[in-house]
Amino acid sequence: MTHLNLLVGGPTSEWPEQLSAGKVSGDWIGADRGTLRLLKLGITPLVAIGDFDSLTADELKRVKGAVADIRQAKPEKDETDTQLAVTVALHEFHYDRLDIYGATGGRLDHFLANLWIVLEPRYRQFAPKIRFIDRQNTITFYAPGSYEITKEPDKKYLAFVTLEQVNNLTLPDEKYNLQGKNVTRPISYASNEFVGDTGHFSFDSGMVAVIQSKD
Numbered sequence: 001m002t003h004l005n006l007l008v009g010g011p012t013s014e015w016p017e018q019l020s021a022g023k024v025s026g027d028w029i030g031a032d033r034g035t036l037r038l039l040k041l042g043i044t045p046l047v048a049i050g051d052f053d054s055l056t057a058d059e060l061k062r063v064k065g066a067v068a069d070i071r072q073a074k075p076e077k078d079e080t081d082t083q084l085a086v087t088v089a090l091h092e093f094h095y096d097r098l099d100i101y102g103a104t105g106g107r108l109d110h111f112l113a114n115l116w117i118v119l120e121p122r123y124r125q126f127a128p129k130i131r132f133i134d135r136q137n138t139i140t141f142y143a144p145g146s147y148e149i150t151k152e153p154d155k156k157y158l159a160f161v162t163l164e165q166v167n168n169l170t171l172p173d174e175k176y177n178l179q180g181k182n183v184t185r186p187i188s189y190a191s192n193e194f195v196g197d198t199g200h201f202s203f204d205s206g207m208v209a210v211i212q213s214k215d
Contacts, residue, residue, distance in 0.1 A: 002026075003097040006089055007034035007045075008082045008114075009054060014134040025098075031085035034102055035063050047071060047088055050081035079111055090126045095130050115139075117166035119207060121165060127207065137213040146202040151194040155212040158192040158199065166206035174199050176198045 005024060008031040010021050018120050030038045032050030036059050048067040053075045065094040073084060082103060087179040093132055109149045115169050127141040138152060141163075151158075152154035158174060162183045171178040175193040183206075201210075 001096040003092055003099055004029065004095040006031060006082075006085055006090055006098060006100045008035035008085065008100065009037075009050075010102035010110070010134075011105045012037065012102075014136075015101060016133060016135045017022040019101055023186055024101075027093075027095075029093075030063075030067070031090050031102075032081040035067060036081050039063065041068050046093075047085075049073075049085045051075040051077065054162070056153055063118045063211060071074065081205055082110075082114055083117065086097055086117060086123065086130075088127070090123065095129075097131065098126075099131045101133055103132050104137070115209070116163070118209075124193075124207075138209055140210050141204075143208060143210045144198070144204050144206065148198055148200050149210060151199070152212050156193065157190070157211075157213045159196055159211040159213065160189045160192065160201065161187075161206075161209040161211060162187050163209055166203050166208060168204040169208070170202045170203070172205050174201075 003026050005026050005028045028038055028045040030045040030048045031053045035048040038045050038200055047069045048063055049071040051073045104111055109148055130141055132139040164185055166183045169178055169181045
């Protein structure tokens with residue numbers, strides 16, 4: 001499975017250890033300050049995207065001198081820098097998965113905009129390809145169907161989050177079960193756990209985020 005990484009401008013305190021050490025494999029796209037941070041890690045992204053309003057003139061000069069493909073937007077725009085970057089990542093590059101870093105922590109309005117991005121019609125079909133990763137959590141997204149998921153070795157907790165109305169949600173073999181639950185609103189079924197190394201779940205409509213996390 002091929003994957004593309006995207007670094008956006010959230011706080012570095014939320015980065016997983018492997019990113020802080022510059023040891024995440026694969027190609028990269030940088031969004032706004034994320035581009036500068038990649039360069040400081042010795043990583044040159046394929047594309048740098050954003051209005052770059054968080055950078056000083058000298059920092060922007062460094063970015064423009066290092067990255068061949070710069071997509072600079074006006075600060076007054078209808079999309080966030082993350083949305084601009086996700087659009088390019090999904091429509092111009094043909095990787096099996098998009099891992100997004102720096103999208104959690106800091107401003108809550110930005111986090112919610114990032115979390116809900118999969119509900120936008122233009123991104124919805126790509127939702128199963130997207131993961132958000134930080135130092136405590138991995139968030140994946142699922143369309144209706146039946147799934148087997150694998151426990152990440154360093155994660156203890158498992159949550160199923162309905163992002164909209166979801167019908168017939170079934171958790172058959174987790175620590176806490178659900179059978180055919182119809183959910184009419186966003187709910188986080190938090191603090192569940194795997195019983196073994198894998199678990200299963202299914203649902204018939206809507207969108208579900210699965211979060212594996214640790215303290």
